[in-house]
Each structure stands twice: as structure tokens, then as C-alpha cells.
Amino acid sequence: MDLFDDNSSERANLPRNMIENSMFEEEPDVVDLAKDSTTFPTFSPLDPDEVAYEPRSSRLLVRGLGENDLDDEEEDCESSARLLGMSFMNRSSAQRSSSSPYARQSPPSSCFRPSARTMVVCLLVLVIVVSMTMVLCFLPGCTFTKAGCPKPTQGDDDKDVFPWTQFRLPHSIHPLSYELTLTPDLDNMTFAGRTAISMTVLHNTKRIVLHAANLNISKATFKLGDGPARDVTVLEHKTRQQIAVKFEEELKTNQRCVLTLDYSANLSNTYDGFYNSSYTDKDGKKRVLAATQFEPLSARKAFPCFDEPNFKSTFLIKINRKPDYMSLSNMPKAKTTNLSKGLVQDEFEKTDVNMTTYLVAFIVADFTSISKNLSGINVSVYSVPEKKEYTEYALETASKLLDFYNNFFEIKYPLKKLDLVAIPDFLAGAMENWGLITFRETTLLVGKESSPLDKQIVASVIAHELAHQWFGNLVTMSWWNDLWLNEGFATYMQYMSLETVLPDLDIGNLFLDMRFRAMDKDALNSSHAVSTEVNTPEQVEEMFDSVSYEKGASILLMLNAFLPGDQQFRKGIINYLTLYRESNTETVNLWNSLTQFTTQPQNISKMMSSWTSQKGFPLVTVSRKGDQVTLSQEPFLLTSDNTAHSSSLWNIPVTYVSDSCSLTLECRQVFTLESKTGTLNVSESVKWLKFNYRSTGFYIVDYGEKGWEALIGALSSNVSVLTPEDRASLIHDIFALSRLGRVSFHQVINLLQYMSSETEASPVTEALLQLNNIYRLLDKRQEFNLVARMTAYIKRNFGSLMKSQTWEEKQSVSEQKMRSALLLTACNLKEDNCTQQAKATFRQYVDSNGTFRIPGDLQTVVFTVAAQSDEDWSTLFGLYTNAIYDAEKRKMLQGLASTRDAHHVAWILKESLKGKLIQTQEFPLIIRTVCQNFAGYLFAWDFIQVNWDRLIEKFPLGSYAIQSIIKSATSQFSTQAHLDQVQTFFSSLKERGSQMRSVQEALETIRLNQRWMDENLPTLKQWL
Ligand SMILES: [Zn+2]
Secondary structure, three states: OEOOOOOOOOOOOOOOOOOOOOOOOOOOOOOEOOOOOOOOOOOOOOOHHHHHHOOHHHHHHHHOOOHHHHHHHHHHHHHHHHHOOOOHHHHHHHHHOOOOOOOOOOOOOOOOOOOHHHHHHHHHHHHHHHHHHHHHHHOOOOOOOOOOOOOOOOOOOOOOOOOOOEOOOOOOEEEEEEEEEEEEEOOOOEEEEEEEEEEEEOOOEEEEEEEOOOOEEEEEEEEEOOOOEEEOOOEEEOOOOEEEEEEEEEEOOOOEEEEEEEEEEEOEOOOOEEEEEEEEOOOOOEEEEEEEEOOOOOHHHOOOEOOOOOOOEEEEEEEEEOOOOEEEEOOOEEEEEEOOOOOEEEEEOOOOOOEOHHHOOEEEEOOEEEEEEEOOEEEEEEEOHHHHHHOHHHHHHHHHHHHHHHHHHOOOOOOOEEEEEEEOOOOOOEEOOOOEEEEEHHHOOOOOOOOHHHHHHHHHHHHHHHHHOOEOOOEEEOOHHHOHHHHHHHHHHHHHHHHHHOHHHOHHHHHHHHHHHHHHHHOOOOOOOOOOOOOOHHHHHHOOOHHHHHHHHHHHHHHHHHOOOOOHHHHHHHHHHHHOOOOEEOHHHHHHHHHOOOOOOOOHHHHHHHHHOOOOOEEEEEEEEOOEEEEEEEEOOOOOOOHHHOOOOOOEEEEEEEOOEOOOHHHOEEEEEOOOEEEEEOOOOOOOEEEOHHHOOOOEEEOHHHHHHHHHHHHHHOHHHOOHHHHHHHHHHHHHHHHHOOOOHHHHHHHHHHHHHOOOHHHHHHHHHHHHHHHHHHHHOOOHHHHHHHHHHHHHHHHHHHHOOOOOOOOOHHHHHHHHHHHHHHHHOOOHHHHHHHHHHHHHHHHOOOOOOOOHHHHHHHHHHHOOOHHHHHHHHHHHHHOOOHHHHHHHHHHHHOOOOHHHHHHHHHHHHHOOOOOHHHHHHHHHHHOOOHHHHHHHHHHHHHOHHHHHHHOOOOOHHHHHHHHHHHOOOOOHHHHHHHHHHHHHHHHHOOOOHHHHHHHHHHHHHHHHHHHHHHHHHHHO
16 A cells, blocks of 8 residues: 655655554453463453553452463353344444544444443453453352353363454365455444355364454354355454364365355444545535445454455455445446345456455445546546546546556456545555555645645655555555565566656656655664565554655665666566465565576575665765775664674675766666675776765765865866765765764765755755755754754755745746755745745735735745644645645645644634644644644654544554554654653553554653763764
């Protein structure tokens, strides 16, 4: 999927494609409870909320019983109760109905989330029952049977005990095909379903274990081979979201069987599973729809299934709906028939490919579409009716890209249709469901008149999702530890395809910026290897991060740039896709496929493993004596306690150019640095060397004092001696080295002296981003004197560039990028020309009543300036409420959130979490924007702490949304007091988030800020 984070110059500028789907309601789980009882207690049956509110003493009491025993006991107690009198499913339906405060509509009779008092009473009863049971069991001659005694006598087969104890499903049964029938009720926000799963037995077994979450199963039948269908009992493990059927007789290898389950559930009120969404149409009427978001672990919320990526099978889907809606699914519609009670049934063709559960999708809505036939494939773009005029660009772009990929991969897109659908309420950027890609409205809809920057976002996300139709859909990673095989590849392909298909979009700069941000994150000790172990739902969510996406893409670029010509890489991946078509792979399969097609003496597999199996990346230090250049490598780790990783070695394809030839690919020399140090020879007449040509390698270079001086000297006499990418990478690297303590900030300032003659976007935006980061740190520390000096410094060095910007429409993406970064900084520093021009532009926009358009790249700066006055803030909010075009609407929201007014800050945070006036999907953006100002950042941090439970109800623990919220709220702290506060808060969360990697990252970042301040504050004055 596409993680959406299009925040422009401030931070990672990524059209990141990932799924930030909604949330889990379960506490984290483990692969093997027996093996890893330290990470997560094996005590599992409590609902996470119960854990949160339950008095400490009672929990200790329960835990005191002994963990492993308790697991079984609890299972028994639960199942036994369920079996009393009624079918387990009926009761469980009552149990499940959620009464969360966020429910868009809560159904009646819910005891799934009882009140705190009820829970305490329940727990006490539970403890008493368990204790009594144990006592009775140990009494000699216990005569209790199954209902009362879990393991009473030998020979009883414990038929109520859940037969599986692991996070991953057993592999004795494999699904072959699913037949799903779903009847969503959009009036009551519920749905009914029937799922029939045909399976084959791979190994003799007495159980079938699969996933289901929050489904109220009312009937279950089982049919073995040609035998009769019979009713079976379904057991459930709620925490692990698993269900199971046990059999007296073993199912034998190669037998076929069918399990059919009838169930009902509520449409989810978060952003995952089968969820309800709504929007207000142009007549002010509320319209509802239902859509799905299953990646990574939410298909189980819509239908019982083997919800792991390597259980591929086929799907036949039927949707029962009211005639005034339409429905969509992965495949084309086969037929529509009339049912009773005024419903009709859409039956979709059976998938002609084996696919994994997270790619299944269906939508019931009243959308309209435009279509195009592209050599037998029907491509359509769907939207709500009033936004149809914004769909054309997406249709054109998708058609071009589909054509490109069909040729590039030499494997034709395998389905007959491809739908791209804009969903009004959607958290991720987009999701690559096979044949039915879903998008946020901002990532799919764009007007013909819109700015090229808006089009760049849309084209990037489409390119990413289309690449997934091969990488991810056709060939899928075996498990989430190798998510990068999906996401790194789709991210790399999105840039590569757009460079060819839409060169005007200047996608190369976006990719460059993305690589810098990926390194910034990977330089932390809390980072992880590209391919890393994943054992809990939370860890699955956390894989959707910049390492899987951006570092994954960066190392693919590095490899492709290293291989000679442009065909070896391509032939290698065609080989990989062909070999593993419709099946699953691991990282090693990719490297082996590529190795077969390369002429390099290096073993590609060995080389690339050094980049995927260890975290971080290398710092290459250059020292030169006459004609001899010595290169040495070490991990670039910002945190000083790097002893554990100092042995890391990478196989680095080092590239370099020199003053004799520096601009074209022909100038580039390659040297493979495999060991700690290496030596190369250059002519004594060479004045300077620039390593990492065009920054295609994932490493940072330190040139030593003399090396830096030579480069700085060369740039100040002629900017064009290096490519813009090389200039930007010098800026990125020198700031990183200064953060590491390798070069002084004075040296940074020396390099930046050439900036007034800079003409290209990427060096300017990189320098501004780095300086703004420091500016904000100083501002948050209320170092007013230094803030004033920093302001003066930026104005002095970038003043002429700022002044040369015009406010009219511009066509070049790179000019727009540079202009928007410069003017945002200028207006933020209250540069008079800028703020006056922005105010006048806003006035003109308001007065024109919709006839005057603010150029797309200037909207954020204009709305941000306007939002600083009370009156215009209200005007802007009015405009926001009535705006239809989402890209513009989002920039208005950024403006509103940039307010320095405490009341407005409080209001906007509250409203965006509430989700009525401002969609909750925008909450991470609001937090990020609010935190940029002094007025907002402390308030936002408090808000997050107070509302944590509500937040993780909306966004799953570990998800990209949560990662982004934590980072925004904490990354500007630089004092011990704040460090303590952040540490105390997160450790108090326990299973509600204390284990997240983003927490480690936050703490590490604060410590680094603290260190940087301690080292640089005293001398910063003299440097500025
Ligand atoms: Zn993706």
C-alpha cells in the first residue's frame, strides 16, 4: 500500500505508499507463547481495555496463578460458558458488539466492552471460578466432567480447549478457494456473511485453525470429500483472532473438505476491515458507503480466512445490495440477479489467479466512473458523482503506466479489468487490492488546471499501486518480515516508471529527497534491518515504515546503478517474477534471480545481503595522500553506544568523479569496498573528488578537512562543476556529519556560502529543510537571541533567492518546489514582502468568489499566513468547509492547523479526533503541522497523552499513523525534563504501546537533540 505523507518541504516528502489502515482491537501477540513469555505475558483472555482499567491487585492475583496453566484454564472457562445452553456463536455475537465511543453507529446488546465496574466483577468471578476449578480438580476423585473440569480424567479429549497456541497458523491445511456472500446493511451499519472455504489436507491433522475477528458465527458446517455436510462446533481464541474446529478422527493427507460459516458483524467504524464511510454530497445530504481495507491483518474482520500472505487461493464473491447502490470487487461482475426483500445480488467472476487474503476487496457505494479499454483491459476511475470532473488525469496516467509495466515486466497484467476508486474516508494513501485499487481522494483526484505538484502526488501513488499488481500481488512475500519485497520494489518502480512515462514531473528530485530522509531514520540505533523478524501484530504494523519503503527502494536503485547497462537489472526481475508467479518468496530468492543475469564478478547475493540483513548504513571516510586515496567504512550511527555494531561491514559499490570529468555517467568510476578499508589511485593532478555520484548509493561520505575544503572551493567558483544531485548530497551529508560530531557547524556554514548562486531546487530545499530543523529546535528552547541570529542568517543567505520568486502560475515542477520551500520559509520568518504578498493573494482569492486560483504550490503559504489573523482564520475555515477539491482542502487544513492561537489549536485537535467537521484521517497531518509552532507543540503533546486510548482505537498500535504522530509530537524536544516525561508516559502504557519501535526512536531523537544543543549552543552565536 501507499503510506501517505505528502507534507512538502518540512519532512519526508514522500508520496509514501503504505497502508495505514485502522486498528487492532487486540493486544499484541506472539508467535510462540511458550518460547517468548518474556515479551508478552501468556495471559491472554483479557480484552485490552479490561487490562487498562482493571485494578492492579486483581490482575496480579490472576497472573499469580501461573501463566501457562492459566492460558488453558481461561480458554476452558470461556469456551465452557459459551457451550452452556446455546451455541457459542450466538453468545459471542453479543460479546462482540463494540460500544466504543468512536462507533459511528453502535449496535444494541453489547457486552464486549463492559464498564470498568462490570469488568472488575467479571474478573473476580473469573478468578473465583478458576481457583475453584483448580481446587476441585486436585481433589482426589474429582468427578467433574468437561464443563467443570478442564483435564479431569485420562482419555477425555479436552474438546473445549483451543487446539493451537501460536501466532502463525499451522500448515496442515491449505485453502484452495473461497466463496463469499456478503449482505451489508448500510442503514444499520451491519453485515451478514457466508463463507465457504474449500481446503486440502497437507498433513494428517485433527484440527482446522484459521482467522476470524469480531465475527458472530451462527452456523458452521463441515463436509469431508463427497460425504454429507454436518454441523460442527467452532472454538475461538479472541486475542489471537483465531477460530478452530476439532475432529475426533484425523483428516488425512490429500483429502478435500469444505467448511461453511454463517456470521454477522458490525461494519467497522475504524479504517480497516469492512468499514463504513460517509460524506456529504453537494446538496448537503449525508451519503454512506462501505469499503474494505485488509492489509495487513484485517481480512479476518470481514470473513473467516487463513489470513497470512502465503495461503494463496481463489475467490468467488457475491454482494447482496439495495438497487440504489452499486458494488465493486476484484473481478468483473458476472451477473446480477433479483433477490427477495428488494435486494439484488451482484456475482463477480471467480478470480483467475491465486491471491492472498489481504488483496481481497469489495465496495458498496453510489459512485460514478469513467473508463477506457486498453488492449483488452478495462481501466476505470471511480469517484463520488460530484467529483467526476477530477478523474480524467488518473485515467490517462493509469493507462500510460499500465502500458509501461506490461512492456517492462514482459508479463501482462493478468486480470480483465482495473478499477481505481477514490474513497472519501480513507487513512492510507492507497491500497493495491488486485483489480480494485482504493485511494484517498487526494491521491487520485486532480483537476486539469491543478498544479504539477498535485499531479506529481497522484501520478506517484498510481505508479506505486500499479507496480504492486506485479510486486506484491503476482509475487508476494512469504511473511511480513520481507515486506520490503512488496513495498521497496513498488516504491522503486514508481520513480523508475515515472521518469520514463512522465518526465515532466521531475520525479528524480522527489526520489533523491526520499533517500535522504530514509538515511536520517536509518542512522538511529532504533532502526532495523530491511528484512527483520516479525512476531506480533504490532510488529507487522511497524514494518510499514521508511526502512521497508524508502531504504528498500534506495538499495534497489544502488544495485541497478551499479549493474552495467539498463537491461541486467530488468532481466533479473523478469526472471524473478516469472519463476515465482502466483507464489511467495523470500529476499534470497530475489538476489538469486538477479545473480543469474549479471555479468559482474561480484556475487550479487552476497553484496545485497549486506544491505538487507543488517540495520543502518556505512559512513565512508576518504583520506588522500598524493595519488593514493584510502577509503574506510564504519557504521553511520548517531548514537554513541555503537560498540555492538562496529563490526558491521557492507559490500559498497562506491562511485566517484573528479574535477577532470564530473557531470556525465561516463565520468563515473566504480570501486567496490568490501572490507574495512580499501585503496584506489588517482592522478596527482586531480584537485578534488566527489564520491557517491548523483547520490545513488546508500552511504554518507566524509572527505576530511582538506577534501571538504577542496569541494567547497570548487563550488564557490562554479556551481555547475557538480550535478544538482551531487550538490544536494554534499549538503545532506555535511549536516548529517555535523549531527554525528564529525565536522564542525562552522564547516557547514562554509559550504552553504555558495547557496546564493544555487539555481536548482534540490540543493536549496535540502539546505532549507536542514536549517529549518535547527531553527525549530532553537525556537522550542526559546533561545530568542539565537533564533534572531538564525533568522538573519537565513535571510542573508537566501534573501536574493527569496526575493526573485514571483507569485504567478509556474509550470516547471522543480521551480514550483523551490519557490514553495523558499516562500514558506520567508513568510514563516515574517519577511515583509512575503507576508504582504500572501495576504494580498488571500484577499484576492476570497473576493473573487471562486474565479481566482492561487497557484497550487503557493496555496500552503497563502493559507498559512492568512490563518494567523483571527478573522481570516474563520474565513479560511468557511472556505475549508465548502471546498470540494481535496488537494486544496488539505492545504487549507494545513493553514488552519498552523495557527498560533491556543484556542484554535485546542479546537482543531479536538475536532480532528472527533471526525465530524474535520476527518479523522487528517489527524496525523494536523499534529505534524501544529507541532511546528511553539504555541502548539506542548499542547499537542499533552493532547496525545490524554487521548492515547482514543487514538489507538482509531489507528492501530505500530501503524504508520501512530509512528507519524509520535515522531511529530516528540522530535523537537531537547531537554532532560522532556526526555523524562516522554519516557514516563510511554513506559506507563505497557501493552498499549510501550514496546513500539517508534518510542525507542523518539527517545533516541530527544537524546540526540540534547547532545547537539549541549555541544553547539555555546558556539553557535559566533558561527551565525
Ligand atoms: Zn505499497
